[in-house]
Amino acid sequence: MEAATTTAAKMETNSTSLVTVLSSAHGRQRRLERNIGKRDLQAAIKYGTREPGHPCPRTGERRWRYTFADVVYVTDEEGRKEITSWPAPGCGIDVEKVLITPEMRANHKEALGSIAKKANWTSHTVVVVDQSGSMRKTDVADGVMRADAVWAALALDFVGQQLRVGEAKAATDVFSLIGMRGHGEVLLHQRPVDWILYNDLIDLLRVSTPSGPGNYVPALDKAENLLMSNQCGSCALLLMFLSDGRPGDNVAGGSALTHWQAACCVKALASRFRRRLTVGAIAFGPPGEEFGTLQAIAEVSKEHGSDGHFIAAPLCAHALSKAFTSLSSTLSNTRTELTDVNGSRQRTVRDVPREPSGALDDEMLTESWFLYVRPITITRWGPQGWESEPLERKRVAMKKQVFGVGAERLVRKFRLVSEHGAFVGPKLVAKETQFIGDLSNEDLKAFHSIFCKTQTQAQMLATQFNDAVSSLPGTAWSAAQIQFLECSVYMVHDQNLGRIGLLVEKMLDPQRYKKWKSKNGSVESQADLEPAAMPRNTNFGSASSNNDNSNSNSNSSNSNNNNSSNNDDQDGDGSADLRPIDNNSNNNSNNKNSNAQFDLADVPQAFSHFTYRHSNRKMLVCDLQGALDSSKSPPVFELTDPVIHYSSVTGRAQVYGRRDKGRAGIIEFFSTHQCSELCRQLNRRFLPTSRGQPLYIYPSLSQSNNNNNFNNDF
Structure with a gap:
């Protein structure tokens, strides 16, 4: 047989x-x-x-x-x-479709009616997916075809994840899809984000057949039309452009012309929508593939005011999943920024022209500036609130075009003007709201008060931090300083808007301006660090109720406030005094850390951790941005526009403004924070000995690496 x-x-x-x-x-x-x-x-x-x-x-x-x-x-x-x-499409991948109930179909029909009115939109995602012949290659893990991996990740990790966690609402969030072949083909046009959309993406996984060239320019033209179809200033926008290689466009000018055309298209979108638009350029191809045009798409969007990301996912399904998840989170953050504090309505962004990137500074007054003359008043935020300041000049000027855009504010160049029209004094910037609704506030300084309060509180903690760093063994001669810019509010009369308030501060060098922590949590320009050192229940270096007797008398009032949950929201800024540092003990030659060396890049992150410990775990200052002035001795980090997350026991929210995420923001910081040696030195605790000298106790690396201790800190 x-x-x-x-x-x-x-x-x-x-x-x-x-x-x-x-x-x-x-x-x-x-x-x-x-x-x-x-x-x-x-x-x-x-x-x-x-x-x-x-x-x-x-x-x-x-x-x-x-x-x-x-x-x-x-x-x-x-x-x-x-x-x-x-x-065959779907070969090697089996993703089940969701069973659509009658209730889901009814909700879908209702959502279609809602998004027919574009004023209801809170977000619009436009995805361009490469459907050229190369996307048929089966070089993803387990022999999966490239195109199939993209459809599965787009369904599961972008649309599905938003629906599972409740971030997307079908009645207000819109999704469009373009297939990039010889010509851009709109596969899904302005659809509600719901489980029916999820199933449609699974259908594409099963039937889509990539073929032909992948031409960038026609696909970008289609994406531009879709994004421009709704110009309501309250709609967050996301453009995701995914390709596995260089453009396939066959144009007379060659690849250089295609590169330029693609960049021009994205430049126009970024200049029009600025911060409302996020551009994600995803490179889903093998290492060594040419992705210069994709990188240019991300860079030009950043240069013209949008949030650009170039993400390499080298034929790895996990990397592709992370890319979609990250961009989904960014879209959610933008959507939140465009929602008012009460969450009841979307906020409309002002349409203000942006200054071209790299534009030269004017040396004197021209037609491109607004000129303001008396009456001009200046106030500064102080311990008792607003305090008046003397006016040095009778005339001031503000550039008509926007210099930069933040989460809440527009930034323009600002100068004092002499009687002859020449600019005098240092270069300044003026910050004002980017939302139309805030312009109608009767209290013209109310919008700026929370920023001044936040920046002033951050400077108080910075002063304590500088003292603490200077007192560490062997660092006094080289310790970098943290300094937040002083800000004032100028009240001027605008011909179009009437009486307005402008928050004015020193202009930092744009070439050296940077953030010391990016949105995805990674630390930029940081030295090699030890693994993450999560804070623990032991209160290293903070002003807590466990102070020794010698300190408890002098700080009794602070101790009472800090130990009473009833007083949580009555303590003003929630700050706590530092324990006095014994300089004699710091000079002890037997201290094993007396020769510790710190990298300058360690300082900003160490400061953020320090603010949490030394405010008795009530607040954390983060989102540090500004410029390092190395010409000073010691060097100075000149910072502006910080975020303070305030952890309120009684449930107060957004004590320090819209970007104050409270305890959730603190957890988010520590989930990616890595302690340097500077961090560990600052977060030590000391116990009194019989000789009156403090005994230093440092966090051990083995304890620091135990993530299970993280939640004990709250």
Whole structure:
């Protein structure tokens, strides 16, 4: 019996091999790229399902399409010459569709009615997915086709994740999809983000067949039309552009012209929508592939006021998932910024022209500046609230075009003006709201008060931090300082808006301006650090109720406030005094850390951690941005526009403004924070000994790396 079976198998194999198929150079290349053998093609012609294929685009000759063993083959009209082949869509991936209930269908119908009114939109995501022939390659893990990996991740990790956590609302959040082939093809047009959309993406996984070139410019033109279709200033926008290689556009000017055209298209969008627009350029290709145009798309969007991201996902499904999840989070943050404090309505962004990137500074007053004359008043935020300041000049000027855009405010160049029209004094910037609704506030200084309060509180903690760092062993001569800019509010009369308030502060060097922590939590320009050192329940270096007797008398009033949850929201700024540092003990030659060296890049993150400990875990100052002035001795981090997360026991929210996420913001910081040696030195605690000298206790690395201790800090 076995012999008969073996003989039959051999006959079957021989019979298949007798099928003669002539291979073309193109067909052989595609089979090699997609891991398809010649014998598989012969078997498909003998046993596969045959149906008419698309005719030859050049000659119009008929072709046959064979499907067998999850692979599709295309031959000439006689079935004798191989044209091309590819894995069947969905091969190797099985994603179940969601069962759509009658209630879901009713909600979908209602959502379609809601998004018909574009004023209801809170977000619009436009996704461009490469559907060129190279997306048929099966070089993703487990032999998955590139296109299939993209559809699965887009459904599961972008749309599905938003629906599972409740971030997306079908009645207000809109999704559009473009397939990038020879011409941009709109596959899904302005659809509600719901489970029906999720299922539509699964359908694309099962039926989509990439083919032809991937032309960037036509796809970007389609994306531009979709994004421009709703210009309401309260709608957050996300453009995701995914490709596995360089543009396939065949234009007379070559790749350089395509590169320029793509950059110009994104430049126009970024200049129009600025911070409301996030651009995610995702490179889903092998290492070494040319992604210069994708990188340019991300860079030009940042240069013109939008939030640009170039994300490399080198044929890795996990990296692709992280890319979609990260961009989804960014969209959620933008949507939150555009929602008022009560969460009841969207906020409309002002349409203000932006200054071209790299524009030269004017040396004197020109037509591109607003000139303000008396009456001008100046106030500064002090311990008792607003305090008046003397006016040095009778005239001031503000650039008409926007210099920068933040989460809440527009930034323009600002100068004092002499009677002859010349600029005098240092370069300044003026910050004002970017939302139309805030312009109607009767208290013209109310919008700026929370920023002044936040910056003043941050400076109080910075002064304590500078003292603490200078007192560490061996650091006094080189300790970098943290300094937040002083700010004033100028009240001027604008011809169009009437009486307005402008928050004015020193202008930092744009070439050196940076953030010391990016949105995804990574620390920029930081030295090599030890693994994350999460704070623990032991109160290292903070003013707590466990102070020794020598300190408890002098700080009794602060101790009472800090230990009473009833007083949580009555303590004003929530700050706590530092314990006095014994300088004599710091000079002890037996201290093992006396020769510790700190990198300058460690300072900002150490400061953030310090503010949490030394405010008795009530607040954390983060989102540090500004410029490092290395010309001073010691060097100074000049910072502006910080965020303070305030943890309120009684439930007060946004004590320090809209960006104050409270305890959630503190947790988010520590989830990515890595303690440097400077951090560990500052967060030490000391116990009194019988000789009156403090005994230093430092966090051990083994304890610091235990993430289970993280929640004990709250």
